[in-house]
Amino acid sequence: TKSHLIAPSVLAADFAKLYDDIIMVNKSEADWFHIDIMDGVFVPNISFGFPVMQAIAKHATKPLDVHLMIVDPDRYLQVCKDSGADIITVHYEACTHLHRTLAAIKELGCKAGVALNPHTPVALLKDVLADLDLVCLMSVNPGFGGQKFIPNTYAKVQELRAMAQGVNDGLLIEIDGGVTTANAAQLLKAGADVLVAGSFVFNAADPLETVKTLKDIDIA
Numbered sequence: 175t176k177s178h179l180i181a182p183s184v185l186a187a188d189f190a191k192l193y194d195d196i197i198m199v200n201k202s203e204a205d206w207f208h209i210d211i212m213d214g215v216f217v218p219n220i221s222f223g224f225p226v227m228q229a230i231a232k233h234a235t236k237p238l239d240v241h242l243m244i245v246d247p248d249r250y251l252q253v254c255k256d257s258g259a260d261i262i263t264v265h266y267e268a269c270t271h272l273h274r275t276l277a278a279i280k281e282l283g284c285k286a287g288v289a290l291n292p293h294t295p296v297a298l299l300k301d302v303l304a305d306l307d308l309v310c311l312m313s314v315n316p317g318f319g320g321q322k323f324i325p326n327t328y329a330k331v332q333e334l335r336a337m338a339q340g341v342n343d344g345l346l347i348e349i350d351g352g353v354t355t356a357n358a359a360q361l362l363k364a365g366a367d368v369l370v371a372g373s374f375v376f377n378a379a380d381p382l383e384t385v386k387t388l389k390d391i392d393i394a
């Protein structure tokens with residue numbers, strides 16, 4: 175069976191010892207670094223910006239999966255790419271000309287993703303589905319780590335997987351927010367490919383073992 179990807183969210187790292195936490199992810203069985211960029215406008219919080227991402231990129235040995243929680247992301251696609259992004263995900267709710275934004279991301283040579291807030295139906299992606307490398311389904315309201323998982327996400331994963339069948343069979347479905355071992359297996363069964371985990375990994379007594387536990391989930 176197809177194996178899934180794990181993307182620890184650096185938002186939950188200890189920023190005063192960020193280097194150590196990057197090395198931990200490098201050594202772990204994680205597949206990607208998930209990088210949460212917030213502007214205090216699209217979401218009610220500010221995380222960190224591109225200078226910090228550049229510092230992460232210098233030491234990370236795995237792809238950077240960048241989640242832009244910002245308004246009008248077109249302004250920052252070039253700097254995002256130049257700061258080390260491999261995958262750039264923008265929010266559906268923040269893009270007036272989503273098709274153009276996705277084309278611009280691909281033009282830069284990055285993989286293109288769209289994130290949906292919990293209230294945004296997956297059906298709205300129908301006309302861009304073939305153009306997407308990844309869809310990030312938010313399973314919390316974006317802005318903060320450590321929130322409670324919203325169970326409606328399971329149905330959204332199933333619906334999106336069915337929509338993608340025959341249209342974009344390589345589409346990666348990513349789940350972001352409140353992911354733990356309490357919901358990971360059910361998300362994978364529903365059709366998810368990438369699990370983002372912030373606090374569950376970085377607040378664990380043994381982060382390496384926690385990543386391994388998520389990676390080893392076998393739904394076969």
Ligand code: DX5
Pocket residue numbers: 183185186208210241314315316317318319320321350351352353370371372373374
């Ligand atoms: C939320 C961010 C998430 C967050 C996940 O706005 O997009 O990536 O870091 O953190 P946890 O896993 O703690 O919910």
Ligand code: ZN
Pocket residue numbers: 183208209210241350370
């Ligand atoms: Zn995120």
